[in-house]
Amino acid sequence: xPRRPLRPDDGRLVRGRKSRARIREAALSLFRELGFxxxxxxxxxxxxxxxxxSIYRHVQSKEELLxxxxxxxxxxxxxxxxxxxxxxxxxxxxxxxFLEVQHRLLASDPDLTIIxxxxxxxxxxxxxxxxxxxQDRTIGLLAEILVAGRARGELPRDYDxxxxxxxxxxxxxGARVPWANGLVSADGCRQAIASAVExxxxxxxxxxxxxxxxxxxxxx
Amino acid sequence: xPRRPLRPDDGRLVRGRKSRARIREAALSLFRELGFxxxxxxxxxxxxxxxxxSIYRHVQSKEELLxxxxxxxxxxxxxxxxxxxxxxxxxxxxxxxFLEVQHRLLASDPDLTIIxxxxxxxxxxxxxxxxxxxQDRTIGLLAEILVAGRARGELPRDYDxxxxxxxxxxxxxGARVPWANGLVSADGCRQAIASAVExxxxxxxxxxxxxxxxxxxxxx
DNA sequence: GGGTCCATGCGATCTTGTTCGCGTTCACTT
DNA sequence: AAGTGAACGCGAACAAGATCGCATGGACCC
Numbered sequence: 067x068p069r070r071p072l073r074p075d076d077g078r079l080v081r082g083r084k085s086r087a088r089i090r091e092a093a094l095s096l097f098r099e100l101g102f103x104x105x106x107x108x109x110x111x112x113x114x115x116x117x118x119x120s121i122y123r124h125v126q127s128k129e130e131l132l133x134x135x136x137x138x139x140x141x142x143x144x145x146x147x148x149x150x151x152x153x154x155x156x157x158x159x160x161x162x163x164f165l166e167v168q169h170r171l172l173a174s175d176p177d178l179t180i181i182x183x184x185x186x187x188x189x190x191x192x193x194x195x196x197x198x199x200x201q202d203r204t205i206g207l208l209a210e211i212l213v214a215g216r217a218r219g220e221l222p223r224d225y226d227x228x229x230x231x232x233x234x235x236x237x238x239x240g241a242r243v244p245w246a247n248g249l250v251s252a253d254g255c256r257q258a259i260a261s262a263v264e265x266x267x268x269x270x271x272x273x274x275x276x277x278x279x280x281x282x283x284x285x286x
Numbered sequence: 287x288p289r290r291p292l293r294p295d296d297g298r299l300v301r302g303r304k305s306r307a308r309i310r311e312a313a314l315s316l317f318r319e320l321g322f323x324x325x326x327x328x329x330x331x332x333x334x335x336x337x338x339x340s341i342y343r344h345v346q347s348k349e350e351l352l353x354x355x356x357x358x359x360x361x362x363x364x365x366x367x368x369x370x371x372x373x374x375x376x377x378x379x380x381x382x383x384f385l386e387v388q389h390r391l392l393a394s395d396p397d398l399t400i401i402x403x404x405x406x407x408x409x410x411x412x413x414x415x416x417x418x419x420x421q422d423r424t425i426g427l428l429a430e431i432l433v434a435g436r437a438r439g440e441l442p443r444d445y446d447x448x449x450x451x452x453x454x455x456x457x458x459x460g461a462r463v464p465w466a467n468g469l470v471s472a473d474g475c476r477q478a479i480a481s482a483v484e485x486x487x488x489x490x491x492x493x494x495x496x497x498x499x500x501x502x503x504x505x506x
Numbered sequence: 507g508g509g510t511c512c513a514t515g516c517g518a519t520c521t522t523g524t525t526c527g528c529g530t531t532c533a534c535t536t
Numbered sequence: 537a538a539g540t541g542a543a544c545g546c547g548a549a550c551a552a553g554a555t556c557g558c559a560t561g562g563a564c565c566c
Contacts, residue, residue: 078533078543085544103410107523119524120545128523176409184407187400189467190323198464229481236460237453244418247409261449266486298513298563305514326552339555340515348553 088114093131102177132181143171157215176246205231237262308334313351322397352401363391377435396466425451457482
């Protein structure tokens, strides 16, 4: 496992780094070819030129192989977002772009959604905390965007920004689950996300309202 | 596996039903004592008075044991809700009560949240579809409540009720995950749910608005 | 009463993620 | 040059969920 090195990084660690790279390459290619669940550690080990058990010198579990990759791709996606982000645009637009980037990333492979979800299902494993931290990070970025909007008065002063960010996150990832299970098309998934965000923003952006003036509550 | 019986239910099936009951009892007690992941099928089999492999005559996977239980308890919870439900009350109140019942059910055991989540992580297994169907059912009930409110004008005519129901569902279950992982207290979880619903309703109920009049967008 | 069918149960076995103990390598120390 | 110790790799072994082929028994049919 990649624990903090006990000694400074002298030349002895380069071998390990190369192995890690090979393992990762092997794992990702096999995941792509067979899917996460059908790729076995013995196959990965073989392709990486080592035994299956040796993989555990570098990784704590099979799931971590994919979660590590996800974390990296998240980072890339975020810098991609930041590069094209214009902080002077309205919140709604910025959030939409953020979620777009996020969705492109996750839509590239159902296994990413599946395994990220499954990882949060192992309370005793490190990978669960890692994955939840990753989610928190995403939520944090969303909250940042919302805070900027609130500062400019696009959102009410008393808005619970964290709750809103969490809602955006959970609603969008929730919509991806049926897709990852092959129950709805990629397009259906996209639409579900869009209408969910639209709905959330009706609450988040007060201006967009068309209040019907609350007619009398006549039952039936 | 409990597939549709090929022949009418004559006396030959009684034995099987009793076994199923014993298995279930054994499984649930062991889950409670050791937690889902630490209870082994061999233990369950032993307590139910049979070998581990025989369990598979009645159930398709270990996870299904708990998901079956969850489905049943859902049913109970819903009838409990309906009993005390007053359809003339405002949407918000009804939804709050529904979610309260739902939360009481799931808060009784972290494993319910954990396994329900994990089950949606096996696209090829029946248990995934079962669990997603269960979620859809929950969402459907929420939508029903919202539709009633919309009919009375509490919600805008053009509201996407399904999106709102989905949002409520995902936001509340999403909030339970960190709790099930032991990262936040039961109270923290409850609060997160409360503020998420509050936030959603700010969008769902137009009346509750306090529009700040959109000041000019001055950057920085 | 013999024959048939099928749900049930069993034990062996498989699969696969993971653990364990041992041996090797190699930069560093003295 | 000898010694040290952490990182690395290996093959055997383990754990536990799941599969398989075979046996049984009892309800039904003739």
